[in-house]
Amino acid sequence: MTLPASLLDSLRTIFPGDALDSGDDALRLAARDHSRHAHRPDVVVHPATHAQVESLVRACREHRVPLTARGGGTSSTGASVPLAGGVVANFQRMDRIVRIAPDDRLAVVEPGVTNEALQQALAPHGFFWAPDPGSAPWCTVGGNLACNAGGPRALKYGATRDNVLGLRAVAGTGEGFIAGTQTTKDSTGYDLTRLLIGSEGTLALITGATLKLTPRPAAVRSLRATYRDTASAAQAVARIMAQPVTPAALEFMDALALKLARDHAPDADVPEAGALLLIEVDGTPETVRFAQDAVARAARGDGLLALDVAADASENTALWAARKALSFAQRAVTEHKINEDVVVPVSRLPELVAGAQALAAKHAVPLVCFGHAGNGNLHVNLLPRDVDEIERGYAMLPELFALVIALGGTLSGEHGIGVVKREYLPLALGESTLALMRSVKAAFDPDGVLNPGKVV
Amino acid sequence: MTLPASLLDSLRTIFPGDALDSGDDALRLAARDHSRHAHRPDVVVHPATHAQVESLVRACREHRVPLTARGGGTSSTGASVPLAGGVVANFQRMDRIVRIAPDDRLAVVEPGVTNEALQQALAPHGFFWAPDPGSAPWCTVGGNLACNAGGPRALKYGATRDNVLGLRAVAGTGEGFIAGTQTTKDSTGYDLTRLLIGSEGTLALITGATLKLTPRPAAVRSLRATYRDTASAAQAVARIMAQPVTPAALEFMDALALKLARDHAPDADVPEAGALLLIEVDGTPETVRFAQDAVARAARGDGLLALDVAADASENTALWAARKALSFAQRAVTEHKINEDVVVPVSRLPELVAGAQALAAKHAVPLVCFGHAGNGNLHVNLLPRDVDEIERGYAMLPELFALVIALGGTLSGEHGIGVVKREYLPLALGESTLALMRSVKAAFDPDGVLNPGKVV
Numbered sequence: 001m002t003l004p005a006s007l008l009d010s011l012r013t014i015f016p017g018d019a020l021d022s023g024d025d026a027l028r029l030a031a032r033d034h035s036r037h038a039h040r041p042d043v044v045v046h047p048a049t050h051a052q053v054e055s056l057v058r059a060c061r062e063h064r065v066p067l068t069a070r071g072g073g074t075s076s077t078g079a080s081v082p083l084a085g086g087v088v089a090n091f092q093r094m095d096r097i098v099r100i101a102p103d104d105r106l107a108v109v110e111p112g113v114t115n116e117a118l119q120q121a122l123a124p125h126g127f128f129w130a131p132d133p134g135s136a137p138w139c140t141v142g143g144n145l146a147c148n149a150g151g152p153r154a155l156k157y158g159a160t161r162d163n164v165l166g167l168r169a170v171a172g173t174g175e176g177f178i179a180g181t182q183t184t185k186d187s188t189g190y191d192l193t194r195l196l197i198g199s200e201g202t203l204a205l206i207t208g209a210t211l212k213l214t215p216r217p218a219a220v221r222s223l224r225a226t227y228r229d230t231a232s233a234a235q236a237v238a239r240i241m242a243q244p245v246t247p248a249a250l251e252f253m254d255a256l257a258l259k260l261a262r263d264h265a266p267d268a269d270v271p272e273a274g275a276l277l278l279i280e281v282d283g284t285p286e287t288v289r290f291a292q293d294a295v296a297r298a299a300r301g302d303g304l305l306a307l308d309v310a311a312d313a314s315e316n317t318a319l320w321a322a323r324k325a326l327s328f329a330q331r332a333v334t335e336h337k338i339n340e341d342v343v344v345p346v347s348r349l350p351e352l353v354a355g356a357q358a359l360a361a362k363h364a365v366p367l368v369c370f371g372h373a374g375n376g377n378l379h380v381n382l383l384p385r386d387v388d389e390i391e392r393g394y395a396m397l398p399e400l401f402a403l404v405i406a407l408g409g410t411l412s413g414e415h416g417i418g419v420v421k422r423e424y425l426p427l428a429l430g431e432s433t434l435a436l437m438r439s440v441k442a443a444f445d446p447d448g449v450l451n452p453g454k455v456v
Numbered sequence: 457m458t459l460p461a462s463l464l465d466s467l468r469t470i471f472p473g474d475a476l477d478s479g480d481d482a483l484r485l486a487a488r489d490h491s492r493h494a495h496r497p498d499v500v501v502h503p504a505t506h507a508q509v510e511s512l513v514r515a516c517r518e519h520r521v522p523l524t525a526r527g528g529g530t531s532s533t534g535a536s537v538p539l540a541g542g543v544v545a546n547f548q549r550m551d552r553i554v555r556i557a558p559d560d561r562l563a564v565v566e567p568g569v570t571n572e573a574l575q576q577a578l579a580p581h582g583f584f585w586a587p588d589p590g591s592a593p594w595c596t597v598g599g600n601l602a603c604n605a606g607g608p609r610a611l612k613y614g615a616t617r618d619n620v621l622g623l624r625a626v627a628g629t630g631e632g633f634i635a636g637t638q639t640t641k642d643s644t645g646y647d648l649t650r651l652l653i654g655s656e657g658t659l660a661l662i663t664g665a666t667l668k669l670t671p672r673p674a675a676v677r678s679l680r681a682t683y684r685d686t687a688s689a690a691q692a693v694a695r696i697m698a699q700p701v702t703p704a705a706l707e708f709m710d711a712l713a714l715k716l717a718r719d720h721a722p723d724a725d726v727p728e729a730g731a732l733l734l735i736e737v738d739g740t741p742e743t744v745r746f747a748q749d750a751v752a753r754a755a756r757g758d759g760l761l762a763l764d765v766a767a768d769a770s771e772n773t774a775l776w777a778a779r780k781a782l783s784f785a786q787r788a789v790t791e792h793k794i795n796e797d798v799v800v801p802v803s804r805l806p807e808l809v810a811g812a813q814a815l816a817a818k819h820a821v822p823l824v825c826f827g828h829a830g831n832g833n834l835h836v837n838l839l840p841r842d843v844d845e846i847e848r849g850y851a852m853l854p855e856l857f858a859l860v861i862a863l864g865g866t867l868s869g870e871h872g873i874g875v876v877k878r879e880y881l882p883l884a885l886g887e888s889t890l891a892l893m894r895s896v897k898a899a900f901d902p903d904g905v906l907n908p909g910k911v912v
Contacts, residue, residue, distance in 0.1 A: 103694035150643075159641055175892075177889045178885075178889055183831065183833070185606055187606075190893045190912075192893070195648075195896075197647065244582075284701070284746055346561070377641045408639075409637070409638070410639060413642065414643050416643045429634075437645055456645065
């Protein structure tokens with residue numbers, strides 16, 4: 001599309017100087033995220049204030065021009081790709097940490113601050129913000145809010161939606177508004193805060209967030225358990241989750257993930273096994289060993305091959321080496337990883353892993369299963385190495401999603417829907433649920449200006 | 457109003473036998489909750505199935521007749537009073553616990569089960585559901601969902617909104633739908649689950665809920681700390697909340713609340729002090745004393761008068777006697793308690809208590825402050841003893857709410873808005889936020905059939 005000249009004039013007034021960029025490099029960068037989708041916008045703007053975002057949304061609405069928000073561009077679902085062109089609002093300059101209030105266990109931030117920069121600013125106060133996605137150094141808090149990001153720590157401390165008190169945003173109507181509170185309890189009207197979290201910039205653009213903070217545990221200890229097969233490991237996960245000490249992380253790797261890590265990091269002491277659990281417990285220096293003992297007791301059982309218990313922080317690191325090696329190992333196999341993010345009830349994990357492996361064999365595509373077992377949230381990653389495998393990989397996805405739904409699970413635990421899973425949404429949600437979601441979209445964004453083609 | 461004959465015919469078909477009741481006793485009972493509001497419905501129906509609720513909503517919508525859901529009738533905000541008459545749907549017969557799945561840490565229930573019956577069913581499995589309102593023996597899970605109920609335990613374990621995975625419901629359109637999942641992570645479309653929680657039956661009628669369960673701690677210990685004044689106690693609350701051991705409860709009583717408890721329960725060993733904190737920590741038998749020590753360290757500081765640390769469960773009970781005595785003591789003072797439920801950031805508690813006491817003096821109405829200090833959620837209860845004091849009490853409320861908003865707080869932490877706080881909602885929420893809430897209401901309930909006159 002070509003932007004109307006009067007819109008471009010308005011945008012240049014709202015975003016003077018280099019706050020508006022229509023150069024080739026800027027458009028090329030804003031066309032992509034970490035998905036395989038790409039589409040160039042017509043112009044990129046860099047908001048610095050809430051008022052600018054209000055003017056921006058009004059201008060785009062007036063001209064019915066698509067407007068897509070963008071943070072670090074690390075989405076794996078195409079959520080930040082401007083499918084229909086138009087304007088991309090890059091929030092990375094709106095990156096202030098406005099206030100850290102330890103007494104109230106909250107921080108007020110702008111959406112463009114990276115997750116890692118926030119964590120570093122919180123550390124001296126003895127706090128952290130729970131979401132810990134693998135992309136923390138690059139992804140922004142705004143992006144975390146957009147897709148309801150998680151990470152290993154979500155098991156004990158919750159994902160993004162569980163760790164936000166309030167938001168400031170601009171709806172697709174162009175109206176700025178405040179949702180939620182500065183308090184940890186709130187029964188004052190409808191919960192618009194959590195409605196916006198995970199809505200991927202389709203309802204409103206978030207310009208500020210009041211985040212719930214968690215005190216940093218003084219002591220952290222890891223355990224590593226290997227099992228004969230996936231079923232034994234999954235039973236251990238269920239045992240661990242049924243006892244009172246909730247681990248801070250409970251990560252799973254299947255045999256193929258282990259083999260991959262071993263092949264590509266021969267020095268990392270990656271064990272051979274049917275399945276592996278990496279477990280982290282935390283607490284105070286006095287109590288953490290009791291937590292470790294409780295989880296170790298639950299990890300023991302039929303099919304256990306070996307249980308390693310870290311005595312200190314350096315041993316923690318050694319036990320996690322297999323998991324760390326896996327990211328690099330996948331990249332070494334292929335540049336065309338199809339990154340899935342399904343979630344099932346914990347008790348259905350054995351069926352998910354067995355079913356995914358059967359589908360991979362049927363479609364002849366390499367596949368690894370690993371991830372956040374305590375939440376039933378596995379990354380079922382296809383690793384196609386050539387065009388044929390890529391084609392077969394995408395052909396397999398509908399069967400994988402059908403399996404997940406049949407197991408009582410859903411399409412995404414922490415990456416979101418974006419464009420890549422949008423066509424599968426009717427598998428997970430009934431027509432009446434989708435119709436309500438479309439009505440909610442229309443209530444916030446009556447002209448369909450915000451991030452068209454995503455989620456609903 | 458008089459119901460159209462054709463609607464009554466439809467209702468009699470949907471609700472045969474005693475599932476429909478238009479007798480005087482039934483209408484009188486359904487007219488009231490624990491607020492001072494009352495209005496008789498024209499008929500009461502007792503749904504037993506989701507399909508009946510779909511038919512019910514469709515019939516009421518067709519005739520544009522108001523429909524108000526009701527559980528145990530313990531709302532203090534008038535949320536379950538059918539202000540405009542019409543139909544009351546009493547869900548108390550829909551009280552099955554459908555499934556308890558310890559491996560998946562979830563329970564599937566119908567909305568009419570009482571909070572207490574649910575907790576009793578969960579206990580043998582080693583789990584509880586976090587919300588623990590004082591009305592647990594009588595209030596239903598559906599009511600807890602409707603007002604986002606909390607209780608002391610919400611401090612560590614969250615309120616209702618933090619402890620629900622998914623819902624089944626019927627929107628005001630008459631369409632049944634499913635929101636959320638059976639999993640603890642979900643980034644699949646808009647979060648309709650948390651939107652319904654706290655919406656007080658104005659968007660949809662909930663017919664089923666998948667609840668997130670928490671393992672029961674094996675050991676619980678209490679502490680009781682008295683302080684010279686409210687400011688010292690509030691500073692202790694901030695210190696406690698800034699260290700890593702989050703208490704399971706952190707309750708506050710002001711000097712007047714203590715005096716009231718002492719006067720009415722002379723045997724309960726209620727201390728004399730400017731303010732009191734009751735603190736509960738939990739963990740395993742091996743770790744609970746470390747948690748107790750950590751909290752005790754944080755409780756000590758300027759203004760501390762005495763710190764009692766329970767050594768066992770019976771001593772726990774003794775320390776909580778003051779708090780237990782308070783409910784009865786308030787009832788002994790007056791039958792006309794004005795039960796408030798405001799919430800401020802924890803650091804603003806001293807200003808809230810001082811400000812509320814100043815307003816009570818100005819308006820010459822007895823007032824006690826107590827409640828969930830760790831969440832900044834205080835019950836600021838007016839205790840008027842005669843018609844003049846009642847009048848002055850209600851006249852004081854707008855000033856109290858203005859104070860709360862000025863302190864960065866909001867109108868309700870766990871009771872909701874209902875009818876009693878509806879007129880004050882514009883104090884807490886800007887016009888643009890209210891407009892969005894009204895749009896959401898219209899999306900779910902286009903003809904305004906569900907619980908008219910409440911919330912927005």
